Amino acid sequence: MSDILVSRTIPIVSVEEAMVHFPIAHSILEKIQGKPRRYVQALNGVRLELMRGETLGVVGESGCGKSTLARAMVGLLQTSEGKIYFNGKDIATLHGKARRSFNRQVQMIFQDPYSSLNPRMTVGQMLTEALSVHNMCPKKDIPARIRQLMELVRLPADAIDKLPHEFSGGQRQRIGISRALAVEPEVLIADELVSALDVSVQAQVVNLLLDLQQKLNLTVLFVAHDLRLVRHISHRVAVMYLGEVVEVGDTETLFQTPLHPYTQALLRAAPSMDPTDRGKSVSLTGELPSPLSPPPGCRFHTRCPNVTDRCRIERPILASKPGGQRVACHLV
Numbered sequence: 622m623s624d625i626l627v628s629r630t631i632p633i634v635s636v637e638e639a640m641v642h643f644p645i646a647h648s649i650l651e652k653i654q655g656k657p658r659r660y661v662q663a664l665n666g667v668r669l670e671l672m673r674g675e676t677l678g679v680v681g682e683s684g685c686g687k688s689t690l691a692r693a694m695v696g697l698l699q700t701s702e703g704k705i706y707f708n709g710k711d712i713a714t715l716h717g718k719a720r721r722s723f724n725r726q727v728q729m730i731f732q733d734p735y736s737s738l739n740p741r742m743t744v745g746q747m748l749t750e751a752l753s754v755h756n757m758c759p760k761k762d763i764p765a766r767i768r769q770l771m772e773l774v775r776l777p778a779d780a781i782d783k784l785p786h787e788f789s790g791g792q793r794q795r796i797g798i799s800r801a802l803a804v805e806p807e808v809l810i811a812d813e814l815v816s817a818l819d820v821s822v823q824a825q826v827v828n829l830l831l832d833l834q835q836k837l838n839l840t841v842l843f844v845a846h847d848l849r850l851v852r853h854i855s856h857r858v859a860v861m862y863l864g865e866v867v868e869v870g871d872t873e874t875l876f877q878t879p880l881h882p883y884t885q886a887l888l889r890a891a892p893s894m895d896p897t898d899r900g901k902s903v904s905l906t907g908e909l910p911s912p913l914s915p916p917p918g919c920r921f922h923t924r925c926p927n928v929t930d931r932c933r934i935e936r937p938i939l940a941s942k943p944g945g946q947r948v949a950c951h952l953v
């Protein structure tokens with residue numbers, strides 16, 4: 622146990638002040654009027670550490686930058702400013718062998734298995750390819766390794782000769798997980814892994830991920846809308862708002878005593894697990910501002926019930942609080 626506790630304190634991926642701004646198409650009128658190009662500020666100085674051996678949940682309203690962060694962490698997107706480190710190395714500087722090693726060690730599992738699995742390849746062919754590309758084992762050992770992977774994700778052995786369309790949604794997600802695990806990664810980035818599945822199937826896939834995380838001591842970034850799932854699976858949770866992390870902390874502390882007014886509102890808006898509590902839930906008031914022109918100061922100030930003059934001007938930084946959480950709010 623102590624090994625695991627110790628290991629969950631060492632960062633494996635560190636995101637430092639990461640910015641990702643997407644240019645948006647310039648209309649002819651805007652060009653004629655000489656207007657400057659506008660940018661969607663998808664990530665705005667995100668600071669976050671993913672600790673070795675932990676599952677870190679990432680939550681926040683649609684459009685707050687969760688997927689952008691996930692894609693930046695696997696190196697699918699470059700940050701315009703800031704850095705992302707994997708085992709202490711800036712991932713933007715990795716080339717050749719080091720890059721290939723990073724690509725193997727940090728695997729993304731996608732929400733939509735249809736788009737990420739080749740429809741013409743059987744599960745066996747797909748896994749053979751993954752194992753061969755990264756030279757994971759001698760050729761003669763590949764069939765045994767594939768059988769082992771099927772067992773690991775609890776698929777029957779006859780799945781090996783089937784094509785993706787022959788499986789249900791939950792089974793396809795297991796295939797996606799087996800392909801990611803084939804290359805023995807250290808980090809799994811799961812963006813809305815189960816959001817497209819029926820609730821009953823969601824639980825099975827999430828419990829599988831939980832088991833695998835413990836068995837293989839994986840580090841997992843779990844992006845999801847469903848706060849109950851996030852609470853069930855995560856050691857720590859990060860809350861994002863308009864391209865920033867506004868609060869991060871141990872799951873139970875964060876769920877029981879959320880400190881940031883946005884976290885408080887987000888948790889109140891979620892359906893309660895206590896049936897006598899239903900109906901008391903309050904949803905967030907006010908519109909989510911556009912990421913094209915986010916508010917100055919604290920980005921949440923336009924919707925915050927406790928807003929002060931300082932919040933309208935000065936941007937709060939993510940600071941440690943006595944409970945262990947880190948919160949970006951002037952009033953906490």
Ligand SMILES: Nc1ncnc2c1ncn2[C@@H]1O[C@H](COP(=O)(O)OP(=O)(O)OP(=O)(O)O)[C@@H](O)[C@H]1O
Pocket residue numbers: 643644661662663681682683684685686687688689690912
């Ligand atoms: N390739 C892109 N080009 C332009 N804008 C983009 C691009 N990808 C994302 N965005 C914008 O960046 C912002 C953050 O998007 P992102 O997909 O990261 O949000 P999200 O938190 O994952 O949302 P959801 O919960 O709906 O999946 C959004 O305003 C989105 O429209």
Ligand SMILES: [Mg+2]
Pocket residue numbers: 687688689813
């Ligand atoms: Mg997303």
